[in-house]
Amino acid sequence: MTDQIKAEKTEASEKVDGVVVGESRPAIPGMDQEGEKLSPDLATDDTIRARRSANAGSDSQVMHSRAERPWSFDVADFSLPTGREEEWRFSPVKQLQRVFEDVASEDREGDPAAEYTLDVPEGWDAGTLADGQEPRDTVLRPADRAAVVGSANAGPARYVRIPENAERREPVTVRIAGRDAERRSNSHLVIEAGANSHTTVVIEHTGSSLHNGNVETLVREGATLTLISLQRWDEDAVHVGQHDAEVGKDASYKHIAVTLGGRIVRLNSNVRYADEGGSAQMFGLYYADSGQHLEHRSFVDHNAPRNTSNVLYKGALQGEGARTVWVGDVLIQKEAEGTDSYEKNQNLVLTDGARADSVPNLEIETGVIEGAGHASTTGQMDDEHLWYLMARGIPEKQARRLVVRGFLNEIVQQIRVPELEESLMEAFEAELALSDN
């Protein structure tokens, strides 16, 4: 698996590093790429040219640099999205109005809109952090209307602090259980992985709510943190959220977003670096059925030299109106020399009537990098895979399931929590049974 990623890495790097990326470059079968953009500073270099967005429609224009995207803690700085904005153009904004509202959680006496349970070792629950109380608000910068109203209305943030040098195999879990699809819940969670700690944190979303949840993560020097966000909502839930992390010196951060449930889920997962030698891996897995809109956006900001990042999101879609979106931004800033970065999105469209959008954006402001590449494929199941399995006697239906499970398995394998992996594989079985695939 790693080998495969590496091989593709080199292949894709060539397309950016030193090879013309203009309109005339040969199309790669099955590849659909959009939004590749290189800094104007480099545009004069005759080997690399800025490229216009290929699929942006009639008002095609060179996209704004991700670095220019505004952020603010002030709700007034973000007007209500209309759907025409770059960051909202794929989203069902009409159906998101209620999570854009600047309102408090609809908690009732003894009956919160969403119930929190922290299943963490003694001493790791560090209580709450008020608005602006450090380390809260040092990493997460609300970058859109949903995030800013979430941040402003969350109240005290839950604070999980993993002690320095702590090492734990079993994951710690934060459960967020929504109680009512009509009630708004705002939440802010701060996770701090102390220096040289090694842990896995699972955030599990279940039940139903109009949930606006931000997660702010600090991975201190030398720490290894796997953060798994499970969206296993009931089918009427709406969930918007921003997950920001800062990766410390020589630290490793792995973010895995797994979205199966919910009517609309829109998650922004962002990462940047505090120093050098950090590694960020951003994985995602989504399975959309009829009527679901599952949107994942990742942004890796290489704001410091000599860090690595690897982004891989995989999705399966089935049923009329099943909809997924992935937008992956990678920005390699001028000072980020020695960066090694790669991002990929793959979507498997299992039935007619489903639609997957996939947009990798890669901006490179320095030529002094180890590598930068991106890939995106969206398509139906490969007939040759089915052929091979069926030629060994495996009936078509079972062969299709094997291929889908295999496709998703690449992300599941990253979880490394056996019970969780099993439970997800079971959930996929149920999904596959739904579509009679």
Added chain:
Amino acid sequence: MSTLEIKDLHVSVILDDENTKPILKGVNLTINSGEIHAIMGPNGSGKSTLASTVAGHPKYQVDSGEILLDGEDVTAMSVDERARAGLFLAMQYPVEIPGVTMSNFLRSAKTAIDGEAPALRTWTKDVKNAMGELKIDPDFVSRNVNEGFSGGEKKRHEILQLELLRPKFAILDETDSGLDIDALQVVSEGVNRAHQGNEMGVMLITHYTRILRYIKPDFVHVFVDGKVADQGGAELADRLEEEGYVNYLKGAAA
């Protein structure tokens, strides 16, 4: 005792929605249990087309003629039904299947072919032994199907499946190409074991005579321009070794 009969088979490759191109132009061939038939011919003569058509690849369309397994019409069967009926194709270019482990795949295939799951203990032992004989590293069971395998490793895995699934008839499509001499020997021994152990009939497609030193054919068929141009015993292979296909190609062109 089983028989695989191919009668006056005409096949086209499907190029796109509208176009097809005729490749096989009347192939006749009968293979009985326990017989080894070598099919030899120049590149592009249609050998892989024949193999893939018998196994049921959707890219090939039977225009006329018959493929019968013990009198049953194979062309009416789906790909998986053919495999369950006892046909096996060792592919020239086995595909990689991401995320599906060899062990899961082998067990699924064995269960499908036998109609019941193999007894766990004996199965694990059988797989291990077969892998040992084919000099396949035991770690390969946890790797994904063909993923990152070298050309030679892929071919060994085709033969591993052949040995574990025990078909009535095996079609080997250039299993020898790209193998070094050691691998060729290991692979040939695997084919010979399956042949002797199960009275398996073999259609051995090859471009070169090299593999015939290890797998002894009962019959040799020369395949040119989509049909059998000549046939004989093992001695025909020796003649081809010396003369090549050049005489037949002249004939085809004339």
